[in-house]
Amino acid sequence: MSSTEGFPDNSRFTPIPNLLFGPLLEEIDDLAVLKCLLRVLWLHSQKKGFPRFLTQDELMADRTFSRILSTSGTPFDKILGKIERLGSLIHMRMMGEQGVVDVYMPNSQEGRRAALHLQANSVDIAPPTTAKPQADQPARPNIFSLYEENIGIIGHIMAEELKEAEKDYPQEWVEEAFKEAMVHNKRSWRYIEAILKGWRTEGREHGEPGRHSKKVDAREWIRRHGLPRQSR
Numbered sequence: 001m002s003s004t005e006g007f008p009d010n011s012r013f014t015p016i017p018n019l020l021f022g023p024l025l026e027e028i029d030d031l032a033v034l035k036c037l038l039r040v041l042w043l044h045s046q047k048k049g050f051p052r053f054l055t056q057d058e059l060m061a062d063r064t065f066s067r068i069l070s071t072s073g074t075p076f077d078k079i080l081g082k083i084e085r086l087g088s089l090i091h092m093r094m095m096g097e098q099g100v101v102d103v104y105m106p107n108s109q110e111g112r113r114a115a116l117h118l119q120a121n122s123v124d125i126a127p128p129t130t131a132k133p134q135a136d137q138p139a140r141p142n143i144f145s146l147y148e149e150n151i152g153i154i155g156h157i158m159a160e161e162l163k164e165a166e167k168d169y170p171q172e173w174v175e176e177a178f179k180e181a182m183v184h185n186k187r188s189w190r191y192i193e194a195i196l197k198g199w200r201t202e203g204r205e206h207g208e209p210g211r212h213s214k215k216v217d218a219r220e221w222i223r224r225h226g227l228p229r230q231s232r
Helices: 023-027 031-045 056-061 063-072 076-085 109-120 143-150 156-168 171-183 189-202 218-225
Strands: 089-096 099-106
Touching (some): 031 056, 056 063, 056 076, 063 076
16 A cells, blocks of 8 residues: 555554553653564464464464564564563463474553463464465454454453354455444443344344344334324
8 A cells, every 4th residue: 555545445453552651652762662563462362262363473473563674674583572672562372282382462451461371371372384474364353353453452252252253244244243342332341242132033034233033013113212203
């Protein structure tokens, strides 16, 4: 995208911690570090499930990340080390199928929970890959990013609920349920969950939210709308 094209309509947005735009931004004096930090935050936001993390191979396979490193001439370890020393990144070394794998996640509430989870549990770490960097593909927001963008911080219990919901409902349903809740200014997971349960129980015609296959009988119509006014 050139600097004159602007952002297309309906562009998606990535949540960025507000602290990055204050003292932390003043502290960063290396443009490559800032670019790599922003790219790490974006790549992490595209992940699904819990715990979310990035391997070193995944970062190196990302075309944008590789170009930043190539342009700056700064080695990978040095760039990531600077970001880690800023307190913005968690770096762990995990045992994978083919040896030790370096994994990274933002030093956020979710990232710290993910790090503790990785330390306490046996988690499958993908083996190193030799795949060439791939071009960016438009990514759809997962249930975790939708929650963070529209409702707020994800606690441990809520993370487990969202993980189960991601398994139970199609991605399209989850996106549309969040949209419907926001239209009605209902920033509540319970409201969104009720929409999803309703669709699963009553059906969802033609993929349209709020359209159920069950017909409403007269008694239910009166309960919802009241008795019709008689004309004089």
